Amino acid sequence: MKVLGITGGIGAGKSTVLAYLSKKYRVRVIQADQAAHVLEQPGQECYHRIVETFGKEILSAGGEIDRRLLGNIVFSDKKSLEELNDIVHPAVREYIIQEIRQERLAGTAPFIVLEAALLIEEHYDEICDELWYVRTGEEIRRKRLMASRGYTAEKAGEIMQNQLSDALFLKHCQFVVDNNSDFIENTYGQIDRGLVEHGFL
Numbered sequence: 001m002k003v004l005g006i007t008g009g010i011g012a013g014k015s016t017v018l019a020y021l022s023k024k025y026r027v028r029v030i031q032a033d034q035a036a037h038v039l040e041q042p043g044q045e046c047y048h049r050i051v052e053t054f055g056k057e058i059l060s061a062g063g064e065i066d067r068r069l070l071g072n073i074v075f076s077d078k079k080s081l082e083e084l085n086d087i088v089h090p091a092v093r094e095y096i097i098q099e100i101r102q103e104r105l106a107g108t109a110p111f112i113v114l115e116a117a118l119l120i121e122e123h124y125d126e127i128c129d130e131l132w133y134v135r136t137g138e139e140i141r142r143k144r145l146m147a148s149r150g151y152t153a154e155k156a157g158e159i160m161q162n163q164l165s166d167a168l169f170l171k172h173c174q175f176v177v178d179n180n181s182d183f184i185e186n187t188y189g190q191i192d193r194g195l196v197e198h199g200f201l
């Protein structure tokens with residue numbers, strides 16, 4: 001069972017692409033962000049290490065990691081982001097490998113789609129048969145994130161600064177899905193063609 005890696009900067013439209021793939025082709029979707037969310041829950045080893053590193057100030061009243069507070073710290077300080085990545089990423093990788101193994105055993109999906117903003121930095125190309133880049137200009141991404149998630153331009157910009165450049169995404173990916181158009185059917189059409197041309201269907 002093949003694994004297709006979907007990557008791109010924040011707000012590029014990765015989740016939108018995944019939703020389409022899941023609905024139309026019934027693929028199995030695995031998201032690194034969601035794996036990280038699970039592994040940051042109380043009781044998990046990552047949770048304890050994050051609290052040890054960043055202090056109890058990042059906890060909500062209920063004792064859970066307040067992701068907004070943690071995000072404010074790590075996205076404005078490279079060293080803190082590296083510390084968080086060092087804690088979370090090995091566990092996320094292991095979690096994802098297990099999920100892929102289980103899906104292959106179940107054998108029900110036509111192929112697996114793995115989504116992560118950091119597929120390239122975290123060397124997920126070793127796990128994926130191919131990497132696809134969802135490519136959307138920074139200005140359009142900023143506008144969509146401000147409209148849909150209430151991000152400030154500053155917050156979106158801070159996260160973008162911690163991600164790969166367009167040139168590096170292009171260099172490492174085998175197919176580009178251009179998601180600049182507000183007419184989403186344009187994007188869906190590229191995906192349909194890409195899947196056939198690249199042997200996923």
Ligand SMILES: CC(C)(COP(=O)(O)OP(=O)(O)OC[C@H]1O[C@@H](n2cnc3c(N)ncnc32)[C@H](O)[C@@H]1O)[C@@H](O)C(=O)NCCC(=O)NCCS
Nearest residue numbers: 009010032033036067068070071088092116117118159162
């Ligand atoms: C810092 C955290 C707590 C902020 O949580 P929050 O709910 O506010 O944001 P969310 O998880 O939805 O992330 C928003 C976007 O930021 C970007 N992002 C997240 N983590 C990172 C990172 N380590 N480096 C660069 N960009 C990142 C992604 O584009 C992501 O979609 C959270 O992002 C986190 O735990 N990050 C570490 C895990 C991780 O690296 N996940 C990304 C894939 S492995």
Ligand SMILES: Nc1ncnc2c1ncn2[C@@H]1O[C@H](COP(=O)(O)OP(=O)(O)OP(=O)(O)O)[C@@H](O)[C@H]1O
Nearest residue numbers: 009010011012013014015016144148179181182184
């Ligand atoms: N072609 C499009 N036209 C208009 N809006 C779009 C388009 N594609 C995505 N969006 C909107 O842009 C926002 C960001 O898209 P999405 O959540 O899919 O990005 P993402 O790459 O998954 O983001 P993140 O990196 O945070 O996970 C969403 O509100 C989504 O509905």
